Each structure stands twice: as C-alpha cells, then as structure tokens.
Amino acid sequence: MTGTSLHPDPWPAPLAPGPVDATVTVPGSKSVTNRGLVLAALAAEPGWLRRPLRSRDTLLMVEALRAMGVGIEEAPSRSDFGAGGPSGGGEAWRVIPAGLRGPASVDVGNAGTVMRFLPPVAALADGPIRFDGDPRSHERPLHGVIDALTALGARIDDDGRGALPLTVHGGGALDGGPVEVDASSSSQFVSALLLSAPRFNQGVEVRHTGETLPSLPHIRMTVDMLRAAGAAVDSPDSGGEPNVWRVAPSALLGRDLIVEPDLSNAQPFLAAALVTGGRVTIPDWPAHTTQPGDALREIFTEMGGSCELTESGLTFTGSGSVHGIDVDLSDVGELTPGIAAVAALADSESVLRGVGHLRLHETDRLAALTKELGALGCDISETSDGLRIRPRPLHGGVFHTYDDHRLATAAAVVGLAVEGVQVENVATTAKTLPDFPELWTGMLGSETAPAGPAVQG
The missing domain is CATH 3.65.10.10 (Enolpyruvate transferase domain)
Structure with missing residues (x-):
C-alpha cells in the first residue's frame, strides 16, 4: 500500500437525513x-x-x-x-x-x-x-x-x-x-x-x-x-x-x-438504499450484461435489500436492516471496497473471499480497507485472500483514499450512517466516476440526481 497523499481539505461525507429516495443516472462503463x-x-x-x-x-x-x-x-x-x-x-x-x-x-x-x-x-x-x-x-x-x-x-x-x-x-x-x-x-x-x-x-x-x-x-x-x-x-x-x-x-x-451504464459505479448508490433503508433507481440497467457490477443485485439482496429490474432500469430497496455476508468475490473483486463499507455497518460478521489479487490494484486495497475502516472503529482483519469484518460502533475521522476511486466511494457510504467521516482526496473518483460529490449530494437532496457536466481533462 502506498503512502497517504496530502490533501489539506478533506470532503465531509454527508450524513443521510433519512431513507434515500432517488433516481441516479450513472455514466457509461x-x-x-x-x-x-x-x-x-x-x-x-x-x-x-x-x-x-x-x-x-x-x-x-x-x-x-x-x-x-x-x-x-x-x-x-x-x-x-x-x-x-x-x-x-x-x-x-x-x-x-x-x-x-x-x-x-x-x-x-x-x-x-x-x-x-x-x-x-x-x-x-x-x-x-x-x-x-x-x-x-x-x-x-x-x-x-x-x-x-x-x-x-x-x-x-x-x-x-x-x-x-x-x-x-x-x-x-x-x-x-x-x-x-x-x-x-x-x-x-x-x-x-x-x-x-x-x-x-x-x-x-x-x-x-x-x-x-x-x-x-x-x-x-x-x-x-x-x-x-x-x-x-x-x-x-x-x-x-x-x-x-x-x-x-x-x-x-x-x-x-x-456504451452501457457502469454498473460497478452504481454500487455506492445502491449501497445508499441498503444502508439507509431507502430506494434508489438506476436507469437503463441492462437485462443481459457481462459487467461484474450486475452481481450487486444478488449480493446486496442477500445483505438485506430487494430489487426489481424493469425496462426503465433497476430499483433497489433497503429493508432497514443490513446483514453480514460470506461471499467469494473472485469474479467481481472491484466490488470489494463498497461491500466492505456496507459490511462495516451490518448486524453480523462478514467474510469476503477470493480477492487476494486486490493487493496489486490501484493501491493495496485489502491493507487500505483494513487500516481506514479500522481507524473508524471497525474490527476488520486481512485473511490470506480477503477480509473478515466484525461490525462495531463506528465514529468519525479522516478516511484516506490512497488515490483510489473505490476507496473514496466506500468512505462516502460509511459516512451516510456515521457522523464526521471526512474523505481525503475525493477528487480521485474522477478516475471512473466524474462529478461523484455532486451526484452523491444530489441523491440525498432531491428526488432526481442528474449527471453533472462532463470532465474535460
């Protein structure tokens, strides 16, 4: 895991005022x-x-x-x-x-x-x-x-x-x-x-x-x-x-x-519905796709939600409870940070398996998640091929991203339920999800959060 970057003004992750109810248009894959x-x-x-x-x-x-x-x-x-x-x-x-x-x-x-x-x-x-x-x-x-x-x-x-x-x-x-x-x-x-x-x-x-x-x-x-x-x-x-x-x-x-919507980038918004017991719709979710993010329908349903796929898109609804999960993520490793964030807010232990290769991604994602979720109070440890997460009451603090976009969005998910979470270098989300902060606050502040202006550089 590379060292933390120096970004003097971390982004205060907004606390959800209640169950979210939004339609979020996700950019292309x-x-x-x-x-x-x-x-x-x-x-x-x-x-x-x-x-x-x-x-x-x-x-x-x-x-x-x-x-x-x-x-x-x-x-x-x-x-x-x-x-x-x-x-x-x-x-x-x-x-x-x-x-x-x-x-x-x-x-x-x-x-x-x-x-x-x-x-x-x-x-x-x-x-x-x-x-x-x-x-x-x-x-x-x-x-x-x-x-x-x-x-x-x-x-x-x-x-x-x-x-x-x-x-x-x-x-x-x-x-x-x-x-x-x-x-x-x-x-x-x-x-x-x-x-x-x-x-x-x-x-x-x-x-x-x-x-x-x-x-x-x-x-x-x-x-x-x-x-x-x-x-x-x-x-x-x-x-x-x-x-x-x-x-x-x-x-x-x-x-x-x-180009299809990026289903992996839909993850934090679906997680928001699960964590807050709310509802989020992602337009144009394909009925058939090879994108790994499609696995979120099954994974997040097992963690306490439900989903409905129609011609207009996918609507995911949280039940008000978040459950732990024991899951092999070897085929969908990029989803691990977001799933770990949800697991840290669950009512029981989670074991995420098959993702040892994440140590070689944008950063060592397993070490980074262990350090940053642990700093907020989570009982989390690395295994040979993944993570073991035992939820405990969490508190606020600075969540370092190591210039990794998926760590930044995972921190935002935790911030929905934990006051005082600050995301260091939230701008790193521009790697794959332009204007994430605007999409996120739009989801929390109105019924519809349209995509922001395209990143030009």
Whole structure:
C-alpha cells in the first residue's frame, strides 16, 4: 500500500437525513468504453462510441490512441434514449483508424486498461512507443503482457522490471500464435492479448497457466465485444478448452456502439438504499450484461435489500436492516471496497473471499480497507485472500483514499450512517466516476440526481 497523499481539505461525507429516495443516472462503463476504443482503433473502417464514459482513465486511452495516429473526433450523438442518457448529454466519439505509428509517448496514469491493453497495439505500430505513468503504475504487474508479447515476437525494453516504464519497438506487424501467460494477478493480461489478436498475422492462442484467474466476467466482456466486432473467438464459455482462448486473424468491423451504464459505479448508490433503508433507481440497467457490477443485485439482496429490474432500469430497496455476508468475490473483486463499507455497518460478521489479487490494484486495497475502516472503529482483519469484518460502533475521522476511486466511494457510504467521516482526496473518483460529490449530494437532496457536466481533462 502506498503512502497517504496530502490533501489539506478533506470532503465531509454527508450524513443521510433519512431513507434515500432517488433516481441516479450513472455514466457509461469504463470497461466497455476502453475496450470499445481499442477495437475501434484496430478496425478496418470508422466506428462510433455513443455515450462513452468521460473520465481520467478513458481520456488517457483517447489521448494514447491519438498519439499513435488514430483519429478520435467528438460529435453530438443521436440517441435512442434522448439527451439524458447514461453518459450525460448524448456525446459520442467517432474513431477513425489509421496506420499506427511512432515515435510516441503514452501516459497511462494509473489506468490498468491503458497500461495493459495498449502495448499489444503498440507492437503493431511502425516505430517506438514509450509508456509511463503515475508512480503507483510502476508497482502494478505488467510482466504477463510483456513476457507474452516478447514470446510472440515483439521487442520491448523494460530493463527486466516486468513493469513500467517501458518502450515497445513496433515493427508494423506481429506474427502471433500460441502463448502461455499466468494471469493470476490480473485478468487484463488475457484481455490485452485478445483485443489486438485479430490484427496478428496468425491470431493468437492464449493459455492461462496460473492456479487462479480473477475477474472472469471481464474476459467474457472482451470475448463478447470481439465477436460483435466480427472476430472469430474460441473460448471456454463456448465449449472450448478450459483456460484457453483462440482468436483467428481477421478484419474488425467499425461498430456503432452504445456504451452501457457502469454498473460497478452504481454500487455506492445502491449501497445508499441498503444502508439507509431507502430506494434508489438506476436507469437503463441492462437485462443481459457481462459487467461484474450486475452481481450487486444478488449480493446486496442477500445483505438485506430487494430489487426489481424493469425496462426503465433497476430499483433497489433497503429493508432497514443490513446483514453480514460470506461471499467469494473472485469474479467481481472491484466490488470489494463498497461491500466492505456496507459490511462495516451490518448486524453480523462478514467474510469476503477470493480477492487476494486486490493487493496489486490501484493501491493495496485489502491493507487500505483494513487500516481506514479500522481507524473508524471497525474490527476488520486481512485473511490470506480477503477480509473478515466484525461490525462495531463506528465514529468519525479522516478516511484516506490512497488515490483510489473505490476507496473514496466506500468512505462516502460509511459516512451516510456515521457522523464526521471526512474523505481525503475525493477528487480521485474522477478516475471512473466524474462529478461523484455532486451526484452523491444530489441523491440525498432531491428526488432526481442528474449527471453533472462532463470532465474535460
């Protein structure tokens, strides 16, 4: 876990005046937006992303692809849902593929999708592409992508670190073929190779060799989006060999993609309904999706709420009681901070399992949650692969976020029920959820909390 940042004016998390009753429009999915941008950049014809998420992570992806020669234009978007759609304001990006080229420099920030998805793209470029980012990005594992690309014929200079900074010396093409990768520390290693594989001369056969594979829904999302773009993919879900994914070489279609709301970013608002015994509606919740956040319907229902999914969206209602849970979150690890926050307010013990890989995320999320919830009075301890939480009366205090957006939103959830919680660096939520403080206070202060203005940088 990296050290705490110095932000002299922490955000006072508002205490809920009573049960919430609100409709909250959540911006588009980061995972879908960034995968859609990569696939569109590699397509054989221009495409559209409509209602994309505009946040730090997605704007870093846009600027990185532009640096490599891809045209990305902003334009008003026609929308089947009108101007009030999930990304707020009906915006769209038109992506115009071009010959990928260097030299170029890419700032990945601390975005796992950018640092892992783009080196394979850079291997297809003509010229060197240098990758660097925030200090924490140097600590996050990248060896799976580096080693696999090297085995497939790419030339990468990383001074043997298996991490950033690095330079990919693009040769204009990559042979591809079979490769082994241990993706135990991040499913993004697999997704990174699959997304660019249609452009490899031989496609790719990715064989995961590790004992565990976290966040499988994100790999399923990658596979589904590849198929929608015209790629031929053989995967375990379609009857293929376990832990093996094959992508045939092919041209990708330029799509007209409408980005789903980000269901993981809906978590704090659903948690607000659960914690306060209120009701929150998230418009346009998809009936079928590969997003991990869809698991919240089942998890939060088990913790004391109920939900109804209709054509207009998902309505979640709290019962006034919050129960502990024993749950394996290996497929949905990104939900852990929010679930831990709710568990700290429950009436019984919770055990969150299968998330040891969170020690390698934006920060060491297990250590951070243990320290910060513990500082507010919670009896919380790390296990080998997760957390054990025994609720006790909590008190106010400064909740440090370690520049991690999901820690900031988790702190806000605790603050609904505990007076005096102050969130250090709430602005870090702009990584994936622009204007979170405005959305949060809007949820508490009126029936409808519309999305705020898009983040411009």
